[in-house]
Amino acid sequence: MLRVAVIGGGPSGSCAAEILAKAGIKTWIFERKLDNAKPCGGAIPLCMVSEFDLPDSIIDRKVRNMRMISPSNREVDIRLDNVYEKELKNEYIGMCRREVMDSFMRNRAAELGANLINGLVTKIDTGTNREGPYILTYSDFSNGNTTGETKTLEVDLIIGADGANSRVAKAMDAGDYNVAIAFQERIKLPSKEMGYYEDLAEMYVGTDVSPDFYGWVFPKYDHVAVGTGTMQKNQALIKSLQEGVRERAKKRLVNGEVIKVEAHPIPEHPRPRRVVGRMALVGDAAGYVTKSSGEGIYFAAKSGRMCAEQIVESSQSGAKVPSEADLKKYLRKWDRKYGTTYAVLSVLQFIFYRSDAAREAFVAMCDDMDVQRLTFDSYLYKKVVAMNPWQQIKLTLLTIDRVAKGLIRPASTYEPVPSAVREDKEVTEMLEAGGNIKGGIKVGSQKVGTNK
16 A cells, blocks of 8 residues: 655645545654644635635634735725625635644544654655655654654655755755745734724735735734744844834734744745655645745645645555656646746735835725735635736736836835844744744733833
8 A cells, every 4th residue: 555654734734644545545644743833824715715624613713804004004905895795795814723723634634544643753764765665763742752752654655744944855855945934923902902803904014014025913713913024034123023013003902912922934935846756845845835925824735635636646546656757747737727826926026015115006006996806816716817908907007107106206224134133042943943932832921012
């Protein structure tokens, strides 16, 4: 029987393991932290709910109003009930806690037959015979074993779903990629302020919150996730950028209590090699996070599923070990389906995130109903709807007008951080540990207004 190890138990690994187990393939899925809470905005598109059969129980909030806030604090509300006024008005953006969603998807894969191991893979022996099995060495933390029992496992294929710091990527010499840093605080709010965010999410743009991306306030079950992101070269600025988000949203956050601090690296583009031998990368390990929007959850789950489907197809019902050429078919299918999406979002980030003037233009464009509809058709349903000629002309002229206005206004005063600036030790430790400060435990009881 074909033997496959899926290393990493997030959405990409869980979806891969689920498909493999359903097909009767012997599958192991490794996850070191079964209660892991990845630092993440946690927004998922509506199509993911149906496509991956996700229950309402894992969705904390159904956001129907996305508020964009420009550098000058101009607010543009995108109300999905208005965008889709002729439909059933049931469109929403799902807000999830990653520890809840990931646990559900991982446990479902186990229920379908995947062997879930609470363990950390520490070594991957690829051997000298390219046709032979791979040997995994891992620490098994099952049954409350805190020190970890060293074990080995032989498998025929490996799926690397182990994030930006992927051990599988290192073992297969997949090459490096640029990474960004996501920093997030979970802030518990009084009931009045929490009610304000009942179905509202906020996105802030400006060099005060991020020179590269945006800041966010996303509602969860009993708190809000407040965060920002920036390129790794600007890591020393991350806490001051987080202060910028707090300052912009202080009217609602001032009485909040920080209950958790999190940080995590996220990829900026696909790795140079995503398949080597009988090892394949999916999700963050492969670099499947979009520019501009920073979306990664849906694409992680989808890549895990597509990779596993290719293994099933190529294995001939478990009788044949797929080759490198077989696995690369998954890459060709992926690039054909989503390559254009990544390219377009990369261009949009280059145009609209280069200065505060350009960011003002970006938010202004979001006030147009055609822009809103096109944006949310592509986000909520992962589809591109052809524009009529008038929409094409209108959107082209609007883009030229906004970009031109951005170019003639003063550029951002932001200066890159000199390389000599020392990195923040606490943030670096969080990134190396996989995200959560001190393993994700509660971090004090500090009021936002005084937590400097």
